[in-house]
Amino acid sequence: MLDRSVPHTFAGASRRRRLTQAAAIAVTALTAVGLAACSSSTGGSGVSTPAAGATAPGNPTSGTITWWASPITTSGTDPRTVLISAFEKAYPNIKVNLVSAPNDTDTNRATLTTQISGGGGPDVYMGDVIWPAQFGAHQLAVPLSKYLPKSYWDMFAQGLVQGATYKNQVYGAPFFEDQGFLYYRKDLLQKYNLPVPTTWEQLVTDAKKVQAAGAVKDGYVFQGANYEGATCNFMEFLADAGGTVLNSDQTKSTLDSAAADKALAFEQSLVTSGVSPQAESTYQETQSMNAFAAGDALFLRNWDYAYGQSQASGSKVVGKVGVAPMPTFSGQPTPGYSNIGGWNLYINPHSKNIAADVTFIKWMTGNDAQTTLATQFSEIPTNATVRSSADVKKANPVLAIVSETKLVPRPAQTPDYPQVSKAIYTAVNGVLAGSAQPKAAITKASADIDSALGGGL
Incomplete structure (x- = not known):
């Protein structure tokens, strides 16, 4: 991945190659589980998102969250545990239990579709940027724009929210991204x-x-x-x-x-x-x-x-x-x-505390978490303010120019x-x-x- 002189550079490469190969069999996997029913970095969603009008059910500052996330790196310090620790300090009454998802994107998706369509699965999960329409159409993800206002979506680099949208609802919160x-x-x-x-x-x-x-x-x-x-x-x-x-x-x-x-x-x-x-x-x-x-x-x-x-x-x-x-x-x-690659955060419709899940997602896409991902682990932040910050730009040559780029999603809506x-x-x-x-x-x-x-x- 980027020049950060640690071994997980190459894990990032493998993860992204698996990601780009994943789309070709997505519908097959979704059908097989027998479902009842995939920038100018100056901010802005790039789409017209509906105004949030609903209050998320549950307690926004208390409870337990099961987070399903594949490894962001395969060696060195685990970014997931670093972020969880910081989140729990900010919200001491919310406990996050990490479940390490499969590295292989196809296996990851198939496992999630089976679990969620059966009424189970994690509360929050990390998933491919090409999943929103596939998961939204089969009721495998909560429409996040139902609970998060347009002002929230406006903080992302242009193009990211468009790629996470299906039928004018945003299903995935951009977590970290990749691009050409x-x-x-x-x-x-x-x-x-x-x-x-x-x-x-x-x-x-x-x-x-x-x-x-x-x-x-x-x-x-x-x-x-x-x-x-x-x-x-x-x-x-x-x-x-x-x-x-x-x-x-x-x-x-x-x-x-x-x-x-x-x-x-x-x-x-x-x-x-x-x-x-x-x-x-x-x-x-x-x-x-x-x-x-x-x-x-x-x-x-x-x-x-x-x-x-x-x-x-x-x-x-x-x-x-x-x-x-x-x-x-x-x-x-x-x-x-x-072109946009990368990962979003999604909420399982069967979660018992969507309010806490929303709190978790807002924090993970906020300035603190996004800065940690960029400066400590050289992942490209989705938050436009963080992308253009001096600390991020000096981290390495790729992050130095990422705020100058323009993004286009694949037609995965x-x-x-x-x-x-x-x-x-x-x-x-x-x-x-x-x-x-x-x-x-x-x-x-x-x-x-x-x-x-x-x-x-």
Whole structure:
């Protein structure tokens, strides 16, 4: 993950790779358990959230909470116990019992759906940012915006609340997040007197110049394999081009557009021009990270852990790596968009003390807890004020720029998101592999999305 000189750097990387692979089988898992019924960091929810009008049942300052949370790290001090200890000092009459959830996101989700649909489960649970619609549609999570006012949601970096919303209700409180960053060889840009690119066009120009000089094999490596990561990358290009995937009520695809054609054609051109490798259609996070750490690439798109990996023992680019917000297309406001990963906090509808659960969530997303996550554990805070604080910015190079980035969620505001994502990453992968052309691939993906939204897939 980030350069914090502790072993759990690599646990963060594994956790995020499992996270991006999880979406593809989400609906299968939900169905199998037999249910009765997945920035401009200046604050703001990015969506119109309903005003909270209900009082949460229970006692907001007393009781016991069972918190289901997978390990945030796998070595060193456990952030979960640090946060629990601080919370219990702030609220001495609330006891928090930690249940360590499975590391594997699919197993985690399947276990929760089984427990909650059966009337049990934890009070509060940590879950993927792509779960809100899936869990909300099946009554596996409480609509938090029923109890928390718009002013609460306005404190988060833009894009985060939109991703946690289903049918105009917010189901997940953003806990900590991940996002795409542009990593670059600062030594080579300096050597060839090149700027850090703020546009995709400049990135291509820079890459071709350094490649032509024989300094690197690849100009830009990213994630184009046939899996969720390709959806994440495409969402950044699509948002930069001004496109969307779903209409406002998530009932119809809006993907078949000039913006989507532009986004996918540009991805294709990265490979056909030689800026990106021919094998890009097989690249997940590991392959792109390995190429960059081996000194074979000038630019890398990856998640926040990549800086730490680039500075780890065995890397050939130690001391040579810079990090910047993602680029955008020429003529668009900079920077470009970063796709959102990470974790939310959810409340089980069967909890006996939702008021205490809400207190816990508010504290975990407040300034103290978010500052601890950022400065002690280098997790990206969701709280916009904390993201822009001096203490957080000086923690490491990634956190230094996170408040300058713009966020775009995946189109996960529908319970059919796994099929939506599959349609996207199948299209992207086919084009990168040379078996399809952008416009035809987009048209087919859009039709597949409409079919999924209509219950046809």
